[in-house]
Amino acid sequence: MKFFVDTADIDAIRELHELGMVDGVTTNPSLIMKSGRDIKEVTKEICELVPGPVSAETVALDAEGMIAEGRELAKIGDNIAIKVPLTWAGLQACKVLTSEGRMVNVTLCFSANQALLAAKAGATFISPFVGRLDDINIDGMDLIAEIRQVYDNYDFSTEILTASIRSANHMKEAALIGADVATAPPNVIKAMANHVLTDKGLDAFMADWAKTGQSII
Numbered sequence: 001m002k003f004f005v006d007t008a009d010i011d012a013i014r015e016l017h018e019l020g021m022v023d024g025v026t027t028n029p030s031l032i033m034k035s036g037r038d039i040k041e042v043t044k045e046i047c048e049l050v051p052g053p054v055s056a057e058t059v060a061l062d063a064e065g066m067i068a069e070g071r072e073l074a075k076i077g078d079n080i081a082i083k084v085p086l087t088w089a090g091l092q093a094c095k096v097l098t099s100e101g102r103m104v105n106v107t108l109c110f111s112a113n114q115a116l117l118a119a120k121a122g123a124t125f126i127s128p129f130v131g132r133l134d135d136i137n138i139d140g141m142d143l144i145a146e147i148r149q150v151y152d153n154y155d156f157s158t159e160i161l162t163a164s165i166r167s168a169n170h171m172k173e174a175a176l177i178g179a180d181v182a183t184a185p186p187n188v189i190k191a192m193a194n195h196v197l198t199d200k201g202l203d204a205f206m207a208d209w210a211k212t213g214q215s216i217i
């Protein structure tokens, strides 16, 4: 499973990238707002740092506007994936932009039917939001499993990009289901390294080592 990092925070991306944990980046208008940076400036920096796909989201609500904004965002770097919402206009924009050879990430997906439409429109990535479904007491991971089955039934090449990930457990479940990509905030990726028994074991080793009176260097 590829790891995308869901942030526009350059320092956080750099730290994970140096460890080989970043196959791509996703941003959205809320993350750009949170960064306090100019969208084109910060997105260009991300594109220069990370060779993989960097999603930048359009904000127009009509297809023509999304297409124009998508073409503008694509000028930022060769690795830009244009993000459009899963509306009828977004699907129209997806079709046009992908037929121009651009990567398109169709976002705000909450059903298998929406994912099916995105695949038909040629989307490079579909972004189902698991955390926001969990928030309304619908199991978000069930949606990932449904989309996996639908795409596999018909050999669609659209990649399932599990989004709105809130926990390390979401990462494990996405990987078990066979999602192609998971995008997560940096703290969630780092939390995957934690285990209470690792901490406990390390404490015990350190205590015993201290009793030996030895040093390695």
Ligand code: E4P
Pocket: 006, 026, 027, 028, 107, 127, 129, 131, 132, 163, 164, 165, 183
């Ligand atoms: C994905 O592309 C979105 O930017 C993101 O995962 C949304 O996550 P949220 O529901 O935690 O805002």
